[in-house]
Amino acid sequence: MAEELILLKNDGNPDARALSFYKAGGGYQALEKALGMQPAEITEEVKKAGVRGRGGAGFPAGVKWTFVPKEAPKPKYLCCNADEGEPGTFKDRALMEWDPHMLLEGMAIACFAIGIHTAYIYIRGEFHWITLILEQAIAEAREANLLGPDILGKGFDLEIYVHEGAGAYICGEETALIESLEGKRGQPRLKPPFPAVVGVFGGPTVVNNVETLCCVPHIINRGADWFTSIGPERNAGPKIFPVSGHVRKPGNYELPMGTPLREIIYDVCGGIPGDRKLKAVIPGGSSTPVLSADEVDVNMDFDSLAAIGSMFGAGSIIVMDESTCMVRALTVLTRFYAHESCGQCTPCREGVPWMYDILKRIMRGAGKPEDADLLLDICSNIEGNTICPLGDAAVGPVRSFIQKFRSEFDQYIETGKSSVGDAGFDFRPAD
Amino acid sequence: MSESEQKQNDAGWSAEIDELISRLLGHYPDKMAALLPVLTAVQREKNWLSLATMDRIAECLELSPRHVYGVATFYTMYNTEPVGKWHLQLCQNLSCSLVGGVQILAHLEQKLGLRAGQTTADKRFTLTTVECLGSCGSGPVLQINDVYHENLTTEKVDEILEGLD
Numbered sequence: 305m306a307e308e309l310i311l312l313k314n315d316g317n318p319d320a321r322a323l324s325f326y327k328a329g330g331g332y333q334a335l336e337k338a339l340g341m342q343p344a345e346i347t348e349e350v351k352k353a354g355v356r357g358r359g360g361a362g363f364p365a366g367v368k369w370t371f372v373p374k375e376a377p378k379p380k381y382l383c384c385n386a387d388e389g390e391p392g393t394f395k396d397r398a399l400m401e402w403d404p405h406m407l408l409e410g411m412a413i414a415c416f417a418i419g420i421h422t423a424y425i426y427i428r429g430e431f432h433w434i435t436l437i438l439e440q441a442i443a444e445a446r447e448a449n450l451l452g453p454d455i456l457g458k459g460f461d462l463e464i465y466v467h468e469g470a471g472a473y474i475c476g477e478e479t480a481l482i483e484s485l486e487g488k489r490g491q492p493r494l495k496p497p498f499p500a501v502v503g504v505f506g507g508p509t510v511v512n513n514v515e516t517l518c519c520v521p522h523i524i525n526r527g528a529d530w531f532t533s534i535g536p537e538r539n540a541g542p543k544i545f546p547v548s549g550h551v552r553k554p555g556n557y558e559l560p561m562g563t564p565l566r567e568i569i570y571d572v573c574g575g576i577p578g579d580r581k582l583k584a585v586i587p588g589g590s591s592t593p594v595l596s597a598d599e600v601d602v603n604m605d606f607d608s609l610a611a612i613g614s615m616f617g618a619g620s621i622i623v624m625d626e627s628t629c630m631v632r633a634l635t636v637l638t639r640f641y642a643h644e645s646c647g648q649c650t651p652c653r654e655g656v657p658w659m660y661d662i663l664k665r666i667m668r669g670a671g672k673p674e675d676a677d678l679l680l681d682i683c684s685n686i687e688g689n690t691i692c693p694l695g696d697a698a699v700g701p702v703r704s705f706i707q708k709f710r711s712e713f714d715q716y717i718e719t720g721k722s723s724v725g726d727a728g729f730d731f732r733p734a735d
Numbered sequence: 736m737s738e739s740e741q742k743q744n745d746a747g748w749s750a751e752i753d754e755l756i757s758r759l760l761g762h763y764p765d766k767m768a769a770l771l772p773v774l775t776a777v778q779r780e781k782n783w784l785s786l787a788t789m790d791r792i793a794e795c796l797e798l799s800p801r802h803v804y805g806v807a808t809f810y811t812m813y814n815t816e817p818v819g820k821w822h823l824q825l826c827q828n829l830s831c832s833l834v835g836g837v838q839i840l841a842h843l844e845q846k847l848g849l850r851a852g853q854t855t856a857d858k859r860f861t862l863t864t865v866e867c868l869g870s871c872g873s874g875p876v877l878q879i880n881d882v883y884h885e886n887l888t889t890e891k892v893d894e895i896l897e898g899l900d
Contacts, residue, residue: 379764391828391867429775429812430868432881465762470771471811473866487770487798489809505764548830548871555872590829590867622830622871636829640866646809 310522310542311515312558314402321437323444326405332450334521338413339458346417350520352528354540358395359385359476359513360589360617362606365520369418369510371500378507382415382423383485386514387469387476389428390589391640392620395544396514398556400427400434403518404441408464410517412451413524415462418510422463426481429468438466473644477692478511480646491648492692513618515544535561539605547573549623550580562605569600569623581626584709588617590637591697593704615700629724630709631716634701635663641698652695655686659702666713669720676706676713746787748777756795766796770806774813779881783814811865819854819861821899824878827864830871835887839875840864842889846896859899 314320351366446452479493503509532540552574582597592615606616642660683699759769793800807813854861870876873885
């Protein structure tokens with residue numbers, strides 16, 4: 305961790321929120337530089353940096369920007385996705401809470417590159433105190449002519465508004481976010497058309513994650529070559545890893561992409577309390593397939609995790625030690641997906657609560673011998689059969705937990721109780 | 736007071752909300768887009784969203800009441816029933832559960848003399864269990880109205896409750 309912090313350098317410092325502090329550290333120099341560049345040059349630099357979407361999908365941000373048509377009959381929009389809802393993820397809140405101007409600068413550069421004059425930060429409603437911090441930062445930046453009309457006298461206009469969600473995980477999916485921003489229920493849209501062509505209010509729309517946009521000022525300041533020098537090829541850049549669960553020091557850690565998972569758990573986070581044995585790790589947020597203890601010698605990047613059949617997601621690591629009952633852990637996660645299904649597609653709306661019912665039955669001691677296979681069968685009928693990835697997200701943990709910890713499920717079903725006991729956490733099957 | 740006057744009164748809100756609405760309308764090309772922020776602000780002022788309140792919001796934003804009810808019932812944060820003065824929302828998702836979230840739930844239930852989902856008879860406290868609040872590294876987390884309380888222990892919960900009037 306001797307490396308220079310790029311994204312989290314002001315983590316926990318309330319003074320850093322002030323515009324004067326941000327500017328003293330070189331803030332808004334990237335915006336000034338960008339306003340003197342050709343928009344296409346900026347996009348090219350971000351493309352060359354290869355920054356892949358930090359919200360979970362991993363799509364290259366620069367490429368996403370090029371999908372927006374140059375001429376469009378309706379205004380174009382940027383939506384910053386600050387919905388941060390994937391269980392295990394708490395990184396974007398840190399960026400917004402401690403370094404709000406870094407996000408605003410990244411958004412302003414992106415908007416200039418794409419030709420956008422109105423942008424929204426769609427933030428989850430529970431983060432209300434962060435909304436107030438962002439609004440304060442926007443007011444300060446506007447006052448200093450870094451936002452608003454004719455930014456720095458360069459003839460570029462941009463307004464940024466903060467828009468609060470109201471408690472729906474699905475709104476982290478970009479088309480659901482767009483529907484929600486329009487004042488509707490957050491039910492994902494069929495694609496195509498893609499948001500880059502028809503997005504919010506019918507205009508071409510780019511949706512980028514907070515952390516992705518926070519990388520942009522640094523790419524402009526230091527260049528794409530600097531960015532790609534951090535982390536492995538095709539997976540470049542600094543990354544915030546939110547680590548939770550059974551580690552001595554949970555929290556957000558900024559590390560190069562590709563840092564080995566074992567190193568993060570044992571060196572960076574101080575290992576497992578009581579030196580208990582590692583049992584399982586969810587590597588990228590609750591929807592990413594679980595890893596067993598013997599799979600943690602993997603590098604934390606998009607391609608390395610895909611190569612072992614899991615996903616990098618948002619890099620959100622949940623560590624579970626030997627005291628964890630995997631049946632209970634899966635029941636908790638499946639309850640979440642059953643609660644968050646938007647109700648639009650039958651396989652997800654019916655299938656996910658059905659999986660939750662089966663898991664509750666197992667936990668009540670009334671599991672049937674065929675239940676584990678039934679769960680896997682339901683997974684196959686949900687996967688790929690829904691408009692958005694929420695159905696697949698629910699399948700991720702169910703299939704991987706059963707495949708990798710099958711004997712624990714079978715034993716629970718056979719004996720009617722956990723082989724691990726209730727250590728770690730409790731769950732109410734009646735809920 | 737006639738029934739319709741009473742209804743109007745129940746649905747009323749402060750001048751600050753009116754100002755907020757006119758400011759919000761400037762943020763979007765479409766009135767409907769102001770719906771979520773308006774519901775949020777009105778609920779913050781009035782504690783919950785009654786049918787009369789939602790009807791007035793619908794009228795104000797030129798939306799059908801049906802659309803407003805649909806949105807209000809879709810999102811978890813909107814209360815379509817009254818809640819206590821202090822709304823305690825405790826995360827029960829995986830990361831919080833791994834570090835004692837359920838013990839905190841049992842403690843709160845015992846302390847307040849209710850089950851999750853209920854409101855105390857004096858209308859001071861409502862306890863709700865919720866899904867991930869994005870506080871996984873600092874769990875267990877309890878949201879009380881707009882404030883997060885993190886890294887909870889039962890002692891810390893007792894202290895927090897004592898500080899609420």
